[in-house]
Amino acid sequence: MSSRAICPVTKDTCIEGCLPAGCLRQKAAASLDQTRRLTVVLPWPVSANVYWRTRVVKGVAMTYVSAEAKSFKSEVQWLLKAAGCLRPIDGRVSVSMVLYPHRPQDWQKRQRKLGAAWDDGVRSIDLDNAIKVTLDALKGVAFEDDAWVRKITAERAEPDGEARLVVTIESIPVPTVQEAFALEA
Known part of the structure; x- marks a missing residue:
């Protein structure tokens, strides 16, 4: 022991x-x-439509993060720390996301009927919503602020089982002054 x-x-x-x-x-x-590169499998993101809530108090509209969003953010931060991300990556970063929707029970029937495009009708969060929600959850743990994100790639993959989001965060080196001048010459 x-x-x-x-x-x-x-x-x-x-x-x-x-x-x-x-x-x-x-x-x-x-x-x-x-390596300054981290790949982690995250849970299905919360829709941006339920991420933020607005309430009017004494004639003043207040926007706040919902309980569902706080739960998602907390889980993402825990998974990142468990994957070894103990401090944010400094400087510029690239974020790549692959969104895997849940595969429906009738997927084989759909595939026989529709061929390669069978998954076009599978219910999924919009990519742009997934990007914003995920970047917000990664902020402060994977990178300091989403202002440091210089490159984003996102795709929706064919459903192959459980719904999930695979995210890769990688540092982007800043060229030195000498490298920048050499490229101009």
Whole structure:
């Protein structure tokens, strides 16, 4: 049985078996620092239509984040930390998203009838809604602010089982002044 101790990275109690082999969380953080790339599978995003709510109080409209949105954001942040993202990636980042809708029970029937376009009628969140909601949930954990996101790619994939969102966050190196001048010459 392994001993429980305080993790030097997270300042939490380390997970069972973590310390004798070296801190697993610390190794994950080091891996993230070297590659500056993180891929994580997230739950199906909350629709932007339910993400924000508006309430009128004494004639003043107030917009706030809904309980569903807070729950989604909390789960995303927990999954990122579990994947080794213990601090935000500094500077410019690229975010790639692949949205997998839930595969309906009658998918084979649809596929026989409609061929390759069978999944066009599968209910799914709009990509633009998924992007905004996901960036908001990633902010502060994967990257400091969504102002640092310089490139976004998103696609809706063919449903292959459970609904999910696969996100890859990667740092974008800033060219040095000398590299920029060399490109102009």
